[in-house]
Amino acid sequence: MNENLQTEKVQKNEDPTREDLKKVDPRMQDLEKVDPKDEDLLNLNFRHNVNGEDLVIAVAQDYETSEVLMVAFMNKEAIIKTLETGKAHYWSTSRGKPWFKGESSGHIQEVKEIFTDCDKDAVLLKVKQTGAACHEGYYSCFFREISHDNSNDVNIKEYKLKIVKDKVFEPEKVYGEK
Amino acid sequence: MNENLQTEKVQKNEDPTREDLKKVDPRMQDLEKVDPKDEDLLNLNFRHNVNGEDLVIAVAQDYETSEVLMVAFMNKEAIIKTLETGKAHYWSTSRGKPWFKGESSGHIQEVKEIFTDCDKDAVLLKVKQTGAACHEGYYSCFFREISHDNSNDVNIKEYKLKIVKDKVFEPEKVYGEK
Numbered sequence: 001m002n003e004n005l006q007t008e009k010v011q012k013n014e015d016p017t018r019e020d021l022k023k024v025d026p027r028m029q030d031l032e033k034v035d036p037k038d039e040d041l042l043n044l045n046f047r048h049n050v051n052g053e054d055l056v057i058a059v060a061q062d063y064e065t066s067e068v069l070m071v072a073f074m075n076k077e078a079i080i081k082t083l084e085t086g087k088a089h090y091w092s093t094s095r096g097k098p099w100f101k102g103e104s105s106g107h108i109q110e111v112k113e114i115f116t117d118c119d120k121d122a123v124l125l126k127v128k129q130t131g132a133a134c135h136e137g138y139y140s141c142f143f144r145e146i147s148h149d150n151s152n153d154v155n156i157k158e159y160k161l162k163i164v165k166d167k168v169f170e171p172e173k174v175y176g177e178k
Numbered sequence: 179m180n181e182n183l184q185t186e187k188v189q190k191n192e193d194p195t196r197e198d199l200k201k202v203d204p205r206m207q208d209l210e211k212v213d214p215k216d217e218d219l220l221n222l223n224f225r226h227n228v229n230g231e232d233l234v235i236a237v238a239q240d241y242e243t244s245e246v247l248m249v250a251f252m253n254k255e256a257i258i259k260t261l262e263t264g265k266a267h268y269w270s271t272s273r274g275k276p277w278f279k280g281e282s283s284g285h286i287q288e289v290k291e292i293f294t295d296c297d298k299d300a301v302l303l304k305v306k307q308t309g310a311a312c313h314e315g316y317y318s319c320f321f322r323e324i325s326h327d328n329s330n331d332v333n334i335k336e337y338k339l340k341i342v343k344d345k346v347f348e349p350e351k352v353y354g355e356k
Binding site: 041048068120124136141156160161 | 219220228235244245246248249258291293295297298300301302313316322324334337338339342
């Protein structure tokens with residue numbers, strides 16, 4: 001991101017807090033143990049605050065084709081887990097808990113390289129994607145193009161979402177029937 | 179973002195469900211139907227709130243080489259301006275105002291294609307970048323690799339930031355002396 005920023009705390013949502021989650025998920029208690037390492041964490045700027053969690057934006061990109069696969073968030077623990085295991089770990093802002101990508105589907109991301117941007121509030125993961133990145137069955141989550149049929153018409157109302165990729169798998173076969 | 183799941187099987191695991199997302203953003207409940215006032219905005223989910231501004235994450239990628247150039251945010255106005263002008267417009271979270279990329283430097287981004295992801299809270303811009311994307315003089319903002327010298331050592335403390343790209347321009351010549 002082309003901006004040098006200080007952390008901006010924005011707390012607007014109603015998700016359970018980390019303190020709430022500790023009560024119901026013992027694994028959360030272990031996450032505090034990594035705190036002593038935080039100062040060594042590459043001076044990353046976890047300025048994106050979602051429900052009390054300090055995060056960097058993470059972009060996953062196919063290491064061979066350079067196709068952008070998905071965008072997510074990582075907290076400090078996710079960065080550490082990713083570096084230690086070589087497999088992409090994120091922070092799920094919806095569930096308020098760590099997210100080992102592919103844990104349920106088997107569609108893990110083997111991390112080949114990691115980069116950070118100029119103001120260190122985003123990371124770029126170059127990954128070897130098993131299966132597909134998107135739970136909807138597409139290799140990349142960016143399977144919808146914002147486009148219009150009339151190349152001469154730039155009226156915003158003419159734009160539509162159009163699926164421009166083919167599915168790699170059927171979600172119900174991986175995640176079970178709805 | 180691969181966080182829009184709704185199967186029972188997945189609910190046991192790390193991947194978030196649609197119900198989870200509704201907790202984060204009540205507007206998710208309306209995701210399936212187009213909100214009349216959002217009709218012009220492709221039902222994008224501006225769920226990232228920074229200082230009162232509702233935003234989607236935007237990733238800019240070189241349309242020819244597929245190099246990821248930068249990550250930023252866009253509000254509704256930025257989406258509209260980008261579609262109407264064909265040049266990337268963002269929302270500057272640091273300045274709290276619209277940001278026409280390249281307005282001061284001349285390093286504009288001509289948008290060739292735009293995609294959105296499965297839960298529509300992020301967009302991917304394929305752009306023709308004039309000059310360089312990064313204000314520090316690099317073509318991509320992701321010019322630092324997170325790496326270590328010892329391939330056998332996965333200790334987090336061994337990781338360092340290393341500049342792995344060459345500058346395209348000297349910032350003081352474009353933006354003036356500091």
